[in-house]
Amino acid sequence: MRRVILPICLMLGACVPGQSVDMPSRAATADVSGLPAIKSFSAPRPVPPMRSNKDIQRDFLDLSFQLESGRRLQHFSRFEEPISIAVAGTPPPTLMPDLNRLVHRLRTEAGIDVARVQDGPANITIEAVSRAEIRRNLPKAACFVVPNISRLSEYRTARHSRATNWSLLTERKKLAIFLPNDSSPQEVRDCLHEELAQALGPLNDLYRLPDSVFNDDNVHAVLTGFDMLILRAYYAPELRSGMTRAQVEERLPTILSRLNPAGDTRAPRFASSTPREWIDAIQTALGPGARSAERREAALTAVRIAETVGWRDHRRGFSHFALGRLSQSVDPDFAQDQFVTADQFYKRTPGNDLHRAYTASQLAAYAISQGRGADALMLIGPHLATAERHENAALLATLMMLRAEALDLSGRVAEANAVRLDSLGWARYGFGADWAVRAKLREISGLSPLKGSNG
Template sequence: MIRHARLLAALAVALLLSACAQPFDTPPAQPSPEMIAATRALPPMKTFGAAHPEPPRRSNTELARDFIDLTMKLENGESLPVFTRFSEPVTIALTGDVTPIFRTELSRLVTRIRREAGVDLRQVKAPDTAAIVIEAIARADLQSEVPAAACFVLPRHITWAEFSSRRRISGLNWSGLTERTAATIFIPADVSPQEIRDCLHEETAQALGPVNDLYRLEDSIFNDDNMHSVLTGFDMLILKATYDPALRNGMTAGELAAVLPGVFNRINPAGRRYATRPYEPSTKSWLRAIDGALTPDRSMGARRNSATRALELALDAGWDDTRLGLSFLTSGRLAAGGNGPQALEDFFQAGYVYQQRDATAIHGANVGIQISAFALATGEMDTVLRLADKHIPAAEQAENAALLADFLLVKAAALDALGRTGEASATRRDGYGWARYGLRSDADVLRRAAEIDALVPRALEGT
């Protein structure tokens, strides 16, 4: 049990005495000369092994409803006239500035989709023979054309040179399809291994099936809250249903609604025993507010106002799901730089929302790392250790190396402050290994470690 009142009181004192109590969404500290020299001694990059996704614990009625919202609507709210998918086998290939991590992670992804979703997806070497082509490009090039996207997919074959040529190109609208025959995915090559993997998962899944994201989904990569970064058990079930023999290209939403209950009862018998929760779609006003809060190129004042509005709307709607948790978490993140106590209170509220369901363990971990930062800055080292030990399993299960590294580095800083230097050294080395997968460069790894170490109150350093 976290000592809520005590931590808030300690934080208030710390904020009066020092400006160091900042969460992890602030500009990173610069690494010391000693840390820069330590680059040569960094351990090898760690990677994840076989995935063990949790099956969805929701009713098949909910799954059928989610399937239609994911496959028959676009993110802008536009409804699609008909259902579309590829004919199997579906081939996929790499091209462009491909690094080894692309090959490793695509191979893992293809294996997972074949095994878990039953989709006949086959990797081929020649891009000109593949149905889905993944082109690796420079991040700066992608950002210059589509600033808001980390990566994206288009429903036709097109090279980056053609897309960026500024000439008018047809066939880029999903609503014009009656079947899927081609897709191109653009992913930056000069980002972290985790970012490359995340893009491979989400964009390949979108090329194959769902084209929409839903904030209400707690157990899916198809959610703009970015809590899940690899395909979940829910996502694989949606893909499995997408390629079920009972479905065909050209079906309307009504026709899908008629056959999907039978499909899910057959492929997911466990879903028959769960009660169906009420259908509560996100309101347009909340979507506008949360999107405004999450848009990085807006002013901080405008983002904070949007976050406040999103939280008010979520509370007024009576939601108790991921949308309320995200509203609290976003409000806390944006308040942290100017109002530490309010930020911490928002984080506690978000954590309370997320702890109500097993499916939101990774969401709770994203809150837990924020509270850990405050606990570290206020000298609550036992709280830091409890939070790290509580949330590390969720970060591992979700294959979030960046978050896992943060917890390990925070834990190492707390162990050092408690004089447990041997444990701290081993934990920090483990954190460095995961950070090398989750962050873009060794310099970023060292900056992250320096940022975390800088949170420790100076009176505790070296004790």
């Protein structure tokens, strides 16, 4: 289910919606079609984790000793030698710069001895192939990682063998990552971050994590400060492949105290585990395959479960967000109530700024559809910097396009045109093909009562 939910969350729908650092950066390609050059991000600014080390210890163990299916892992596994990465297939132009940037972050922030090699055998081979080739092998996957093979051509015969069984792995020596070469630059980069993090470290995802790519809600798309801490701990000298959960747990307090001393001063929150029923409901609501009515019913189920469990964290907010997203076409007013409720839960705890930015895009779109330009500007304003800081070009472009429509409604036409033009370079990175950028422009322009129907 990786990389399935976020694209749905970014869609604005008929009348209402995947990263950041310093101010925008360098252009990656020249203008080829009348659109501005594609933009990319400058130096990363990851936010350090703001949780207790006791919470992080529990997160580390649950991430490292369990698969996404819920199956327990008996042994800790990682690479024990310096790690080489090679690229095969037909990579898109943005893959190499994004990979080089990520490798630099892994070396400097996570302290992992990893490097890209030009040719020859490598510990990790990243093969760039078409989406169709990936889906022929895993129909629901946008990208994936497999142990003990190097090319997609090996996967069909190896997929049911012991060699590719993660639960039998005690030390990692060779893995392959398969990325699409015909998706948007952001989608390729997001896959790169998620799958390389899994290739190097934890194999599980936890919905209870508000600030991590190790979370199937896909709100975060590039490795966060929390993720880098987890990976740094994963490669701590006190640990080694083959250890049991108990052996790792015994060493973790010392490791985390050394790597994250501030975490020893914070009180633990002990967030509750996520019921399988809620996970299934969310994946039905926002994943592929279900009909519209089934999606909405699944979202209602997720909200009911969140209420029953008594959540007041980001998972409660995400439940309402999903229900709002899936209610827009049938009951826009109800959908807006759900987005307002989602935002109320998101703002109860720190670290949910990116979640709130997604919600703001929905609320602002609705305000624009009602001709309330000033309200939309107030909703959008605080979240532009958030989208930049988290390097989410698709979200940043969406917010900027919405801001341009709100400025038009407020009579600030010249300013609107400048913002709209500035959004296009980010949209080329976030949405990819020129037709997709123009389609997003038309979609958001159509929200405004000045320009067309908004129903």
